[in-house]
Amino acid sequence: MKSLILHLANLSKLTFNKEELKSLEDDFKEILPLMQHVCDFKDNENSIVENTCDLRDDCVCETNFSIRNPKVPRVIT
Amino acid sequence: MTIKQTRMLLDSRKISVKELTEENLKKIEENKSLNSFITVCDNYAAECAKDAQNLIDTGNQKPLTGIPFSIKDNICTKGVLTTCASKMLCDFVPQYSATAISYLEKQKYILLGKNNMDEFGMGSTCETSYFGAVLNPVNNSVSAGGSSGGSAASVRAGLCAAALGSDTGGSVRLPAAYCGVFGLLPTYGRISRYGLIAFASSLEQIGILANCTDDIKTILNCLSGKDKNDQTTKPVEVLKKSGKRIGIPRQFFEKADSKINNKIFEIIKIYEKQGFEIKECDLSDLDYALPAYYLISSAEAASNLSRFDGVKYGFSTRGQSYDELLKNSRSKGFGDEVKRRIMLGNYALHSGAYDEYYLKAVKIRNALKLHFSKLFEEVDFLITPTSVSLPPKLGMNKAPAQVYQDDILTVTQNLAGLPCLNVPCDRDLGIGMSITGRAFDEYGILSLAGLLEKECAL
Numbered sequence: 001m002k003s004l005i006l007h008l009a010n011l012s013k014l015t016f017n018k019e020e021l022k023s024l025e026d027d028f029k030e031i032l033p034l035m036q037h038v039c040d041f042k043d044n045e046n047s048i049v050e051n052t053c054d055l056r057d058d059c060v061c062e063t064n065f066s067i068r069n070p071k072v073p074r075v076i077t
Numbered sequence: 078m079t080i081k082q083t084r085m086l087l088d089s090r091k092i093s094v095k096e097l098t099e100e101n102l103k104k105i106e107e108n109k110s111l112n113s114f115i116t117v118c119d120n121y122a123a124e125c126a127k128d129a130q131n132l133i134d135t136g137n138q139k140p141l142t143g144i145p146f147s148i149k150d151n152i153c154t155k156g157v158l159t160t161c162a163s164k165m166l167c168d169f170v171p172q173y174s175a176t177a178i179s180y181l182e183k184q185k186y187i188l189l190g191k192n193n194m195d196e197f198g199m200g201s202t203c204e205t206s207y208f209g210a211v212l213n214p215v216n217n218s219v220s221a222g223g224s225s226g227g228s229a230a231s232v233r234a235g236l237c238a239a240a241l242g243s244d245t246g247g248s249v250r251l252p253a254a255y256c257g258v259f260g261l262l263p264t265y266g267r268i269s270r271y272g273l274i275a276f277a278s279s280l281e282q283i284g285i286l287a288n289c290t291d292d293i294k295t296i297l298n299c300l301s302g303k304d305k306n307d308q309t310t311k312p313v314e315v316l317k318k319s320g321k322r323i324g325i326p327r328q329f330f331e332k333a334d335s336k337i338n339n340k341i342f343e344i345i346k347i348y349e350k351q352g353f354e355i356k357e358c359d360l361s362d363l364d365y366a367l368p369a370y371y372l373i374s375s376a377e378a379a380s381n382l383s384r385f386d387g388v389k390y391g392f393s394t395r396g397q398s399y400d401e402l403l404k405n406s407r408s409k410g411f412g413d414e415v416k417r418r419i420m421l422g423n424y425a426l427h428s429g430a431y432d433e434y435y436l437k438a439v440k441i442r443n444a445l446k447l448h449f450s451k452l453f454e455e456v457d458f459l460i461t462p463t464s465v466s467l468p469p470k471l472g473m474n475k476a477p478a479q480v481y482q483d484d485i486l487t488v489t490q491n492l493a494g495l496p497c498l499n500v501p502c503d504r505d506l507g508i509g510m511s512i513t514g515r516a517f518d519e520y521g522i523l524s525l526a527g528l529l530e531k532e533c534a535l
Binding site: 005007025028030039040 | 367477
């Protein structure tokens with residue numbers, strides 16, 4: 001968990017002292033299992049997914065509501 | 078006092094805009110301990126009052142001319158400090174007004190000040206503000222709700238006629254319930270988000286807090302419509318399909334306190350007596366909604382808040398290199414909850430978890446939308462509790478994961494982009510009931526709530 005927190009802090013461009021790191025570790029030990037619940041959701045693999053924006057570093061798409069099929073490779077516009 | 082009553086007083090010259098404004102500013106000063114304002118605009122309000130009075134004197138007044146408003150501090154107001162209740166923006170003065178504000182300016186409204194809130198809208202008790210917690214005007218020891226707690230407290234305490242807030246996962250409806258006022262989350266696309274400082278762009282909407290449904294209708298009429306600066310806005314469409322079938326999704330009631338449920342069931346009986354058909358229904362995806370909401374909103378927050386780098390604008394501190402300056406500025410400028418959400422967002426988006434978390438959350442959101450559209454083939458409105466519990470005590474220092482659970486009854490409407498109104502059922506205890514309707518059926522929702530206003534003198 002500590003290494004994950006450090007990795008996330010680095011991705012988020014944030015720094016923490018030892019105490020803050022410990023407190024974040026405790027928080028994420030409770031938050032992540034709550035989020036993990038989404039993994040139990042049974043979806044239809046062939047369904048069309050209405051996506052918002054990808055929001056990943058390499059995504060420059062400005063469209064708020066694009067419809068794409070998860071099986072079709074993503075096109076970066 | 079309602080907007081209609083204020084309008085009559087102003088138009089009949091029983092009170093001048095200047096007198097009304099001064100009275101409100103005095104009340105704000107007297108209720109300073111509520112901490113519901115970050116900025117009070119004494120001079121600006123006096124200028125607004127002069128313009129408004131001129132319009133009234135020439136007989137050209139509009140529905141909101143001279144009406145005193147307070148605005149949540151994440152909505153840009155040209156020339157007026159807009160902090161998002163964050164150290165990061167503690168000296169930020171916008172160079173333009175949000176579209177919603179410019180519409181109010183055209184009507185010559187009165188801007189009394191900017192309301193306290195949870196930092197960047199992240200929180201549900203109004204305790205994450207850099208400027209301290211907001212107190213509930215009904216009972217100072219309990220939370221005013223969040224994140225638009227300052228706006229709700231101001232309306233309840235009579236410091237303004239109405240207020241604007243923003244709702245990403247319940248941020249207008251929850252404080253409205255806790256403070257005992259009406260709070261509307263409009264349909265996604267009804268009101269322009271241009272000038273609303275972004276937290277989670279695909280979920281949030283500017284919302285309205287007021288004392289009665291007529292006031293909300295008047296303000297909604299003024300704010301809604303297509304805006305070229307926000308491509309997600311839609312031209313005003315008024316649905317005329319609203320019927321008399323009310324759905325009661327049992328999963329929502331299973332999560333709420335029995336005191337809240339009992340109060341809402343009393344109200345449902347009133348509707349039944351008035352000839353409404355009450356149907357029990359299911360929204361079985363409810364348990365997935367909360368993590369899906371937190372993953373999507375945090376992912377969008379991580380992206381939106383990456384602009385705060387200590388260089389372009391916002392809080393800045395020193396560093397030996399660009400990377401150090403960036404990290405130092407963000408670490409000192411953001412509060413703990415904002416940092417947690419940014420990190421959670423980056424967790425959802427990082428390559429190891431993207432498909433399993435973020436993409437799954439998006440699929441859940443889609444499934445919820447489909448589920449709601451099927452429900453709205455069978456019923457016209459859904460009635461649910463707004464909060465799981467009565468307003469919590471301030472300073473409880475609950476663990477973040479526990480705090481997140483409190484949003485479970487409000488996030489589904491944001492995920493589905495549907496309109497939802499909090500109706501105060503017990504103004505003193507802070508019990509609220511939510512009416513959700515089809516997209517763009519705000520008027521149907523307001524009419525349904527209006528029936529209760531007449532019946533129960535809410």
